Amino acid sequence: MKDDVCISRTNRQGSYQKDKKKILDGLRRIDGQVRGIERMVEEERYCVDVLDQISAVRMALARLALIVLEDHTRGCVTRAVRENGDGEETIRELVEVFRKLVR
Amino acid sequence: MKDDVCISRTNRQGSYQKDKKKILDGLRRIDGQVRGIERMVEEERYCVDVLDQISAVRMALARLALIVLEDHTRGCVTRAVRENGDGEETIRELVEVFRKLVR
Amino acid sequence: MKDDVCISRTNRQGSYQKDKKKILDGLRRIDGQVRGIERMVEEERYCVDVLDQISAVRMALARLALIVLEDHTRGCVTRAVRENGDGEETIRELVEVFRKLVR
Amino acid sequence: MKDDVCISRTNRQGSYQKDKKKILDGLRRIDGQVRGIERMVEEERYCVDVLDQISAVRMALARLALIVLEDHTRGCVTRAVRENGDGEETIRELVEVFRKLVR
Helix, strand or coil: CHHHCCCCCCCCECCCHHHHHHHHHHHHHHHHHHHHHHHHHHCCECHHHHHHHHHHHHHHHHHHHHHHHHHHHHHHHHHHHHHHCCCHHHHHHHHHHHHHHHC | CHHHCCCCCCCCECCCHHHHHHHHHHHHHHHHHHHHHHHHHHCCECHHHHHHHHHHHHHHHHHHHHHHHHHHHHHHHHHHHHHHCCCHHHHHHHHHHHHHHHC | CHHHCCCCCCCCECCCHHHHHHHHHHHHHHHHHHHHHHHHHHCCECHHHHHHHHHHHHHHHHHHHHHHHHHHHHHHHHHHHHHHCCCHHHHHHHHHHHHHHHC | CHHHCCCCCCCCECCCHHHHHHHHHHHHHHHHHHHHHHHHHHCCECHHHHHHHHHHHHHHHHHHHHHHHHHHHHHHHHHHHHHHCCCHHHHHHHHHHHHHHHC
16 A cells, blocks of 8 residues: 555655656646746737636646545545544545635 | 737737736746645645645636736726727627636 | 616616526526525435535526626626726726636 | 434435534525525616625535535545445545536
8 A cells, every 4th residue: 555655643645646647747737837828928918818828727727636636535535534433634624625725 | 008008809919017027926926836836746745735735826826817807807808898889809708718717 | 778778876787687587597596406405405415416506506606697797897897988988996896706706 | 323324325315414404504595695686686786786696605605515515524435435445436426526616
């Protein structure tokens, strides 16, 4: 299970190892998009084109968040529930994550 | 009105000149945040910390979008309405921008 | 233009007359959906089914908002710009509406 | 654990019993707000006031969704993980719920 480890108070590690490459590729693409928007703004490109790009980046980030969230639930949350009986703290944390993403 | 020019079918320019520096600073900060998330993922940092950062970037992008949107409405939309009588195409475009941001 | 009147400081009226029936039908459908969710909760139906219904209502409300927003921009905003030269107050109001819907 | 039961393929029940009253009260308030918006539209009230009310209802629904989501995670998801070892199906379902709420 070493490839799917995760949370403990002292050693909180990500559960997204198997998707790490996909997430990093996604982040690099987003990074490129953000720098593309910077160039557009420098060149004073049309507002609507800038806004469309901002929306596209927001969507791409939401998609990445869903991957991390799925891995987290499958890894960290599942592990916390199995090990602690209920994983109360992990669940509260998860709901807080939801709140930030939904708002 | 040269500093607040904008849309025409042939020459569609941004209406955000006065906020250009603020928008570029915001985009650079977002760029830095995205690269920060890349490093977190490379180090396999805890999922929740990654998700919190993703939410923060999404919020920052929404705030930038609102600045561009405000400048666009005040500049391009106002101009289109004044010049064309109704600015129908610009309005349809604005609603489309909005649809993408809300979803 | 009587059917498309709207804003004035003393007499602020909606610009959505032509879509009034469509908006009211949408609201009644949403009203029915909300009462459907109440029944689901009373019967302690499965959380995921309740959540799916809540998402559906949120989507339906966003769609209605876009109709009202489009009519508002085409009616009130256009009129304010034409009559006041810039319609500054109306634009500020519109941006505030955006902010509330995007968040 | 009778008051916190939930999912099984044959008998999928909600995990929100302890918040049932709060959720129902919230839904009734939302129901009242939706009917309030219907009256506003019938009276052709100002677009911005209608849009503000729609935003308020969307926010109220998001808050209710977070309550149900928290109870679901604490109840159904926890139970599925404990009983099935991983609760794979429940986790996939949760991510799907989430996708619908974020979009």
